[in-house]
Amino acid sequence: MNVLFVLGLLALACATSEAKLLKYPKNYVNSIIEGRVVGGRNATEGEVPYQVSLQTFYGYHICGGAIIDKDWIATAAHCLANRYPSDVFVATGTIEWEWPNATYASRTFYSHCRYNKPASHNDIALIHLNSSIVFNEKTQPITLPTEQMTDGDEVILTGWGSTELYGDTPDKLQLVKLKYMSHQKCKEMYDNDPDVDVGHMCTFTQRGEGACHxxxxxxxxxxxxxxxxxxxxxxxAIGYPDVHASPYFFRDWIRRVMSGNSKCVV
Structure with missing residues (x-):
């Protein structure tokens, strides 16, 4: 696809992790849309009880994740690249990442066996926790999908990502409502870039709304x-779809890992 230049290993990225390279289209301009998440609002207490913050030993937010079971967190594989389980902690039950309701240590990481083969594909991972999460009104699991989505379905994105390119991490969890975009339309908007794989799903509404590092x-x-x-x-959020790992596509892999079978099945 047409690219002006590529910057660093940051791509909606966790700091210091391996990540998808940021791509800049030829019509990219220096004026960045400012907003929330980008383009959202502050989440309210208990509104997204499945959201977690992945943090370093020193308490810095590095990535988001989702509770899918009392012992398991789903996240992106690039968030865990070059890290050890002893270095990553999971903060739960809060909309302020610095003030979690509880924090859990990681026991083991399971990145997809085909992560980054080829580049940007199979970017999904599971964290097995050292101890089970205690559920309450602010901390609950989210279930996996059982069917494909339809173009235009509403999707809720939440995170502590910057509200502008290279901006600071917001104190409060941000929430924005987006729309699911079919795989075909997403590929077309990216000029059939091979980095948009069948294991991805895309979201898009308009310029000024979407994900950030x-x-x-x-x-x-x-x-x-x-x-x-x-x-x-x-x-x-400069007017292109955001590209995400699809738990629906990877649901069999997720279930195998959670049941104790981490053998690579391509």
């Missing part, structure tokens, strides 16, 4: 189901 690994929910995990896009 720090939202990586975070949940996209539709109809009460986890339909996406933030992967990559053109930063940030």
């Amino acid at each position: 720090g939202d990586s690994g975070g949940p996209l929910v539709s109809g009460g189901k986890l339909v996406g995990l933030v992967n990559w896009g053109m930063p940030c």
Whole structure:
């Protein structure tokens, strides 16, 4: 596809992790749309109880994730690249990442066996926790999808990603309502870029609404189901779809790993 230049390993990215390279189209301009998440609002307490913040030992937010079971977190594989389980903690039950209701240590990471083969594909991972999450009104799991989505379905994106390109992490969780975009339309908007794989799902509404760096690994929910995990896009909300891992596509892999079978099945 047409690209002006490529910047760093940041791509809707967790700081210092391997990530999808940011792509800039030829019509990219320096004036970045400002907003929330981008283009959203502050979430309210208990509104998205499945949301978690992945944090370093020192308490810095690096990525988002979703509770899918009392012992398991779903996120993007690039959020965990070059990290050890002992370095990543999961903060739950809060809309302020600095003030979690509870924090859990990671036992093991399971990145998809075909992550980044080829580049940007299979960007999904599971975290097995050291201890089970205690559920309450602010902390609950989200279920996996059981059917394909329809073009135009409403999708809720939440995260602590920057509200503008290279901006600071907001204190409060941001929420924006987007629309599911069919795979064919998404591929067309990206000039058939091979980085938009069958394991991805896309969202798009308009310029000024979408994901940004720090939202990586975070949940996209539709109809009460986890339909996406933030992967990559053109930063940030400049008029192109955001591209996410599809839990529907990877549901068999997720179930196998959670049942104790982590053998690579391509």
